[in-house]
Amino acid sequence: MCRMARPRKPLLSRERIVVTASALVDAEGLDAVSTRRLAAELGVSGPSLYNHFRNKDEILDAVADAVSAQVDLSMFDAADPRDWREALRDWAVSYRAALSAHPHIVPVLAQGPGRRPAGLRVADAVFGAMVEAGWPPAQATHIGALMRYFVTGSALGSFARGFVDDETAYDPADYPHLGQAHRLAEHRQQVDEGAFTTGLRALLDGLALQYERTVLAGTVRRSPKTG
Amino acid sequence: MCRMARPRKPLLSRERIVVTASALVDAEGLDAVSTRRLAAELGVSGPSLYNHFRNKDEILDAVADAVSAQVDLSMFDAADPRDWREALRDWAVSYRAALSAHPHIVPVLAQGPGRRPAGLRVADAVFGAMVEAGWPPAQATHIGALMRYFVTGSALGSFARGFVDDETAYDPADYPHLGQAHRLAEHRQQVDEGAFTTGLRALLDGLALQYERTVLAGTVRRSPKTG
DNA sequence: ACCTGAACACCGTTCAAGT
DNA sequence: ACCTGAACACCGTTCAAGT
Numbered sequence: 001m002c003r004m005a006r007p008r009k010p011l012l013s014r015e016r017i018v019v020t021a022s023a024l025v026d027a028e029g030l031d032a033v034s035t036r037r038l039a040a041e042l043g044v045s046g047p048s049l050y051n052h053f054r055n056k057d058e059i060l061d062a063v064a065d066a067v068s069a070q071v072d073l074s075m076f077d078a079a080d081p082r083d084w085r086e087a088l089r090d091w092a093v094s095y096r097a098a099l100s101a102h103p104h105i106v107p108v109l110a111q112g113p114g115r116r117p118a119g120l121r122v123a124d125a126v127f128g129a130m131v132e133a134g135w136p137p138a139q140a141t142h143i144g145a146l147m148r149y150f151v152t153g154s155a156l157g158s159f160a161r162g163f164v165d166d167e168t169a170y171d172p173a174d175y176p177h178l179g180q181a182h183r184l185a186e187h188r189q190q191v192d193e194g195a196f197t198t199g200l201r202a203l204l205d206g207l208a209l210q211y212e213r214t215v216l217a218g219t220v221r222r223s224p225k226t227g
Numbered sequence: 228m229c230r231m232a233r234p235r236k237p238l239l240s241r242e243r244i245v246v247t248a249s250a251l252v253d254a255e256g257l258d259a260v261s262t263r264r265l266a267a268e269l270g271v272s273g274p275s276l277y278n279h280f281r282n283k284d285e286i287l288d289a290v291a292d293a294v295s296a297q298v299d300l301s302m303f304d305a306a307d308p309r310d311w312r313e314a315l316r317d318w319a320v321s322y323r324a325a326l327s328a329h330p331h332i333v334p335v336l337a338q339g340p341g342r343r344p345a346g347l348r349v350a351d352a353v354f355g356a357m358v359e360a361g362w363p364p365a366q367a368t369h370i371g372a373l374m375r376y377f378v379t380g381s382a383l384g385s386f387a388r389g390f391v392d393d394e395t396a397y398d399p400a401d402y403p404h405l406g407q408a409h410r411l412a413e414h415r416q417q418v419d420e421g422a423f424t425t426g427l428r429a430l431l432d433g434l435a436l437q438y439e440r441t442v443l444a445g446t447v448r449r450s451p452k453t454g
Numbered sequence: 455a456c457c458t459g460a461a462c463a464c465c466g467t468t469c470a471a472g473t
Numbered sequence: 474a475c476c477t478g479a480a481c482a483c484c485g486t487t488c489a490a491g492t
Contacts, residue, residue: 012457035486036483036485046484046486047486050485050486051456052456056485112389114390128403128404142421146425148380149380149422149426153378153381156376159375159376162338162339169342174351175347175351195370198366198370199430202434263465274467275476278474283467
């Protein structure tokens with residue numbers, strides 16, 4: 001019609017790049033993502049990407065943040081902040097589910113939120129909820145950190161898949177207790193799920209003990225808003 | 228003297244390569260390790276490395292295994308296997324110390340022991356000790372896995388360093404509880420150590436609860452060696 | 455504003471050739 | 474047995490040029 005200043009739509013967008021990069025990471029791993037390969041999948045030439053991202057690391061950061069955005073945080077809006085234990089459990093389960101669905105990007109994600117908005121929303125929500133529940137700020141920080149240690153660790157590498165499925169690989173003379181280790185691969189799902197569930201329960205039980213000893217012991221029944 | 232079949236000593240050895248590669252990883256990170264760069268540090272040409280390792284991944288595996296070899300396992304030789312809690316704590320502390328000293332290689336290490344001898348010795352020792360302490364094999368496997376999740380997660384990325392040291396980075400409108408997050412960098416050591424210590428104690432407290440409920444509850448005082 | 459080809463300084467790995 | 478240079482098929486990124 002009038003003006004028609006821009007003859008055709010741009011071929012690329014940040015979102016298209018992130019979606020395609022995510023699919024490539026999931027399908028073939030981090031090493032498969034080269035700017036040229038990614039550009040080819042998008043039907044453009046390599047340098048085109050630099051119109052939308054400053055460099056390759058920024059693309060991978062965006063892929064990682066898209067995973068963080070999948071983490072459910074609604075449990076922290078719960079009516080009673082004293083239900084911190086259940087909220088923390090549900091959050092950890094959702095957190096791990098999101099990461100485990102995209103294990104190849106976890107090393108990037110594990111470097112911390114930095115300036116990634118979704119990663120920061122996660123950190124903000126858990127810290128806020130713990131403070132709201134009565135944990136001192138320093139302890140609330142520790143809880144956010146240690147939960148991330150556990151969840152990223154569990155999503156980073158499958159424990160079971162860390163052993164090779166080869167009966168002759170583990171000589172009983174060298175490793176007297178690993179006679180069945182080559183069979184871990186068969187039970188991958190159960191082993192990793194079981195270890196995560198056991199560890200999560202242990203963490204929460206242990207934190208509840210500390211909560212009783214420190215937070216509840218020091219409480220003298222504050223009424224909110226009235227000082 | 229006689230024969231002198233080999234005129235001069237080889238320039239390289241697997242050990243020299245691993246030592247130099249480790250130093251390079253520690254000093255400049257995984258990305259700095261290229262076969263050409265590593266070879267240059269060793270005073271040889273790039274392809275020479277292929278006389279000693281099949282490929283670059285094998286070199287990084289060897290670097291990772293050298294870190295696993297630093298983990299103290301002596302606590303699992305303790306007289307009384309019922310002291311599993313203390314042994315597990317001391318092991319976790321030593322494990323994390325070894326990994327934290329070489330954080331850049333942790334993503335490689337976290338992929339599991341595979342066929343790396345030192346990594347397998349670690350897995351063998353902790354599994355054997357837990358079974359000896361009375362844990363059922365499936366639970367002993369879970370403990371080995373969940374402890375690795377926690378330790379590798381804590382060594383992989385500093386929680387505190389995961390936030391940028393920039394007062395304007397975290398807008399209170401977006402992240403209402405992160406007002407002090409930019410100050411985490413100052414207290415990096417205390418935050419990461421504190422979170423690890425808190426998490427480790429919580430894990431062990433929680434596991435001890437489970438031990439009381441399941442292992443001790445089912446025990447009818449076995450005398451060893453007499454069935 | 456957004457995409458391109460050419461170019462630069464790199465990669466991991468193979469292989470024939472040397473000693 | 475162990476090291477080399479040359480070569481192959483790649484990299485990430487910059488930049489002048491096009492529209």
